[in-house]
Amino acid sequence: xxxxxxxxxxxxxxxxxxxxxxxxxxxxxxxxxxxxxxxxxxxxxxxxxxxxxxxxxxxxxxxxxxxxxxxxxxxxxxxxxxxxxxxxxxxxxxxxxxxxxxxxxxxxxxxxxxxxxxxxxxxxxxxxxxxxxxxxxxxxxxxxxxxxxxxxxxxxxxxxxxxxxxxxxxxxxxxxxxxxxxxxxxxxxxxxxxxxxxxxxxxxxxxxxxxxxxxxxxxxxxxxxxxxxxxxxxxxxxxxxxxxxxxxxxxxxxxxxxxxxxxxxxxxxxxxxxxxxxxxxxxxxxxxxxxxx
Amino acid sequence: xxxxxxxxxxxxxxxxxxxxxxxxxxxxxxxxxxxxxxxxxxxxxxxxxxxxxxxxxxxxxxxxxxxxxxxxxxxxxxxxxxxxxxxxxxxxxxxxxxxxxxxxxxxxxxxxxxxxxxxxxxxxxxxxxxxxxxxxxxxxxxxxxxxxxxxxxxxxxxxxxxxxxxxxxxxxxxxxxxxxxxxxxxxxxxxxxxxxxxxxxxxxxxxxxxxxxxxxxxxxxxxxxxxxxxxxxxxxxxxxxxxxxxxxxxxxxxxxxxxxxxx
Numbered sequence: 235x236x237x238x239x240x241x242x243x244x245x246x247x248x249x250x251x252x253x254x255x256x257x258x259x260x261x262x263x264x265x266x267x268x269x270x271x272x273x274x275x276x277x278x279x280x281x282x283x284x285x286x287x288x289x290x291x292x293x294x295x296x297x298x299x300x301x302x303x304x305x306x307x308x309x310x311x312x313x314x315x316x317x318x319x320x321x322x323x324x325x326x327x328x329x330x331x332x333x334x335x336x337x338x339x340x341x342x343x344x345x346x347x348x349x350x351x352x353x354x355x356x357x358x359x360x361x362x363x364x365x366x367x368x369x370x371x372x373x374x375x376x377x378x379x380x381x382x383x384x385x386x387x388x389x390x391x392x393x394x395x396x397x398x399x400x401x402x403x404x405x406x407x408x409x410x411x412x413x414x415x416x417x418x419x420x421x422x423x424x425x426x427x428x429x430x431x432x433x434x435x436x437x438x439x440x441x442x443x444x445x446x447x448x449x450x451x452x453x454x455x456x457x458x459x460x461x462x463x464x465x466x467x468x469x470x471x472x473x474x475x476x477x478x479x480x481x482x483x484x485x486x487x488x489x490x491x492x493x494x495x496x497x498x499x500x501x502x503x504x505x506x507x508x509x510x511x512x513x514x515x516x517x518x519x520x521x522x523x524x525x526x527x
Numbered sequence: 528x529x530x531x532x533x534x535x536x537x538x539x540x541x542x543x544x545x546x547x548x549x550x551x552x553x554x555x556x557x558x559x560x561x562x563x564x565x566x567x568x569x570x571x572x573x574x575x576x577x578x579x580x581x582x583x584x585x586x587x588x589x590x591x592x593x594x595x596x597x598x599x600x601x602x603x604x605x606x607x608x609x610x611x612x613x614x615x616x617x618x619x620x621x622x623x624x625x626x627x628x629x630x631x632x633x634x635x636x637x638x639x640x641x642x643x644x645x646x647x648x649x650x651x652x653x654x655x656x657x658x659x660x661x662x663x664x665x666x667x668x669x670x671x672x673x674x675x676x677x678x679x680x681x682x683x684x685x686x687x688x689x690x691x692x693x694x695x696x697x698x699x700x701x702x703x704x705x706x707x708x709x710x711x712x713x714x715x716x717x718x719x720x721x722x723x724x725x726x727x728x729x730x731x732x733x734x735x736x737x738x739x740x741x742x743x744x745x746x747x748x749x750x751x752x753x754x755x756x757x758x759x760x761x762x763x764x765x766x767x768x769x770x771x772x773x774x775x776x777x778x779x780x781x782x783x784x785x786x787x788x789x790x
Contacts, residue, residue, distance in 0.1 A: 239672075240672050241669060241672040241673070244668060244669075244672065263671070263674060263675075263676050264676065264677065265671035265672075265675070265676055265677040266671060266672055266674070268671075268677075269668065269671060269672060316586070317586070351565060351566070354565040354590060355562050355565035355566065356562075357565075357586055357587045357590045358561045358562050358564055358565050358587075358590060358591075358594075359534065359535050359560075359561060359562035360534045360535070360536070360561070360579075360583075360587065361587075362585065362586075362587065363585055363586035363587065364585075505668060506664045506665045506667070506668040507664070508664070510664055510667065510668055511631075511633050511634040511663075511664060511667060512631065512634050514667065514671060514677040
């Protein structure tokens with residue numbers, strides 16, 4: 235396994251046979267996305283020797299995915315862009331950035347005045363309005379405890395990564411409850427992998443073949459927070475609380491991606507060829523709007 | 528008091544660059560992050576210098592223009608008005624002297640050597656000098672993959688780059704005062720032309736650069752960022768005290784009293 239930036243791929247101008255995973259599509263600018271699509275098309279003509287994951291043409295970004303899941307009746311919270319008309323919001327809400335993984339950028343906001351002020355602060359800090367996402371808060375706690383699940387999809391396999399318990403709604407691993415009972419819940423989740431069948435249709439809805447879904451449950455109903463298409467993976471670092479060999483399942487799943495592929499020549503390509511400029515000119519205008527919608 | 532309004536992410540750099548100037552101004556200038564204004568109902572009377580507003584658009588621009596109106600209504604001095612802010616490409620186009628293209632014009636570009644530039648609210652990037660369309664395509668691809676949005680990229684030719692021996696000059700503008708740097712070896716006619724371009728087009732607190740080769744003058748950049756305004760003091764070759772005195776001219780006359788309501 236080797237990592238390469240898109241720029242490094244462009245400089246190399248070739249991809250050996252094997253599996254190529256497109257990551258960070260949700261964080262791309264319109265121009266980067268146009269070039270990633272170009273790379274996908276260059277590599278997609280030889281499925282027997284080159285397997286590709288995360289088609290940038292099809293993958294839904296955070297906003298369209300969460301909107302779709304709400305409209306499908308899966309998620310019970312809605313998301314909005316600031317220019318969408320915010321009259322129908324169910325408070326409290328919080329703000330986050332459409333294309334990063336930094337989590338909520340505000341505390342919970344309980345009325346329109348507080349929301350306007352928070353949007354104002356982000357605009358004055360130079361954040362383009364198109365990158366601001368207004369998210370309805372959904373309280374999934376039980377007896378004051380929030381449970382956040384994280385599970386990977388690697389090709390055809392789905393496996394649980396963590397179940398974090400905590401008392402804060404902005405649940406990060408640093409805030410987790412470190413009791414034995416909490417560790418046992420986490421361990422059981424990893425061993426039983428109980429939600430794989432529920433999660434695969436959600437990854438399919440997002441057109442994400444490789445990534446990690448963060449989710450919770452409300453009254454037994456699964457709620458998707460986000461799907462990260464370039465997630466970090468818990469290694470066997472000595473400071474990790476969990477003792478399960480999680481990396482083994484991850485590596486096995488990566489290995490399985492190559493099943494059925496045959497050896498073949500590298501694919502040569504030139505990403506910066508003649509039609510690039512015309513493609514970028516379009517991506518800077520109409521295609522960006524079309525992509526976001 | 529002069530308040531230099533800077534993007535939050537530029538605050539640290541601006542604070543470092545501002546130290547000598549602030550010392551020369553004896554406490555009459557402060558930095559303020561633009562985001563701090565959102566939480567405030569009122570601000571003190573003074574001169575408010577917007578920086579880095581040449582790349583703003585949409586809702587951000589509207590919000591800055593609201594702020595400008597509130598400061599005007601309250602009687603503050605406003606420098607680098609957001610309502611008048613224009614992208615550098617517009618200013619350079621108006622200045623003439625150089626061929627510029629955007630969007631699909633880049634695809635048919637044939638005037639080399641040329642340079643690609645990208646300018647957004649908080650980010651500026653220039654390519655190296657490009658000598659043919661193959662280098663242009665590659666450089667464009669690199670800039671986009673590095674994070675430059677295609678709509679922020681433009682190209683301009685540079686006849687001066689084709690010749691050897693060109694030099695760069697910088698002109699710091701503070702209100703009606705101009706402080707050229709590196710202009711000792713060029714003719715006064717050329718310098719006068721550069722200065723008149725600055726007075727006609729550059730924002731009140733800004734740093735413009737020009738390339739000069741023989742009698743040829745190419746407007747190269749117009750920057751209204753905090754770092755340009757602050758580092759311009761050291762680039763201009765003028766004494767720090769002279770620059771500080773020019774900044775003082777921006778202060779409102781009379782004793783500043785009261786505060787300005789922002790909402």
